[in-house]
Amino acid sequence: MEKEETAKMTVTGATNNIPVTETWMRKHRLLYDGATRHPFILSIRQGSVDFSSFKRWLVIGQDYIFVRSFVPFVASVLMKSCKESSVESDMEVILGGMASLADEINWFKKEASKYHVSLTSVVPQNANVTYCRFLESLTGQEIEYPVAITAFWAIESVYQQSFAHCLEEGGRVPQELQETCERWGNEGFGAYCNSLRDIVDRSLQKASAEVVSKAEVCFLSVVEHEVEFWNMSTGDA
Numbered sequence: 493m494e495k496e497e498t499a500k501m502t503v504t505g506a507t508n509n510i511p512v513t514e515t516w517m518r519k520h521r522l523l524y525d526g527a528t529r530h531p532f533i534l535s536i537r538q539g540s541v542d543f544s545s546f547k548r549w550l551v552i553g554q555d556y557i558f559v560r561s562f563v564p565f566v567a568s569v570l571m572k573s574c575k576e577s578s579v580e581s582d583m584e585v586i587l588g589g590m591a592s593l594a595d596e597i598n599w600f601k602k603e604a605s606k607y608h609v610s611l612t613s614v615v616p617q618n619a620n621v622t623y624c625r626f627l628e629s630l631t632g633q634e635i636e637y638p639v640a641i642t643a644f645w646a647i648e649s650v651y652q653q654s655f656a657h658c659l660e661e662g663g664r665v666p667q668e669l670q671e672t673c674e675r676w677g678n679e680g681f682g683a684y685c686n687s688l689r690d691i692v693d694r695s696l697q698k699a700s701a702e703v704v705s706k707a708e709v710c711f712l713s714v715v716e717h718e719v720e721f722w723n724m725s726t727g728d729a
């Protein structure tokens with residue numbers, strides 16, 4: 493270990509110069525990549541995905557249901573930020589996320605009508621129901637702000653990095669999925685995810701060890717739910 497790093501050791505023995513989210517990413521890389529490099533995502537990137545009615549139903553119909561549950565969760569994070577955050581810009585970042593969800597719901601409706609997917613008759617799949625219930629369990633007042641904002645960051649980042657990977661050099665995204673990939677994989681959305689990550693790191697710096705460990709468990713749960721979400725693409729979830 494470098495001298496400088498040793499000097500920054502805290503009483504608990506942890507180095508405090510590496511952001512918490514960075515330590516998690518190093519520790520849980522394989523699991524994280526399991527979500528952002530899921531076979532379904534890779535098939536979009538490689539252009540081998542068959543965008544049949546079933547896949548359209550997943551990407552549009554199931555995700556529409558997810559996003560509708562995501563909105564009240566984000567609202568709860570917004571409330572917590574107003575009450576518990578000492579930094580004014582937190583609210584603005586979260587509010588920006590809310591605004592893009594309003595836009596997203598309209599986009600889902602547009603895509604649904606293009607592909608003749610009836611959004612009102614989509615039956616949520618088990619994995620989706622479980623994920624939405626998990627979101628609901630995080631809306632309660634007993635959930636600490638650092639834990640809730642961690643979940644929010646993880647949900648947005650996994651999606652952003654998955655679709656950004658599809659758009660990276662060498663990808664062959666089919667024309668009909670190009671707009672989908674750009675919606676979440678664009679650089680602006682990436683910058684927004686980085687702002688969320690900075691909020692997480694800052695709020696965890698001030699949190700107790702118990703809250704930090706709750707947040708880590710929550711991060712892992714999100715990644716697992718994201719993997720299960722894409723596992724629906726094989727039809728046997």
Ligand SMILES: Cc1ncc(CNC=O)c(N)n1
Nearest residue numbers: 555558559596647648651721
């Ligand atoms: C399953 C899932 N995870 C994350 C996102 C991205 N957040 C909002 O749109 C999403 N649309 N769907």
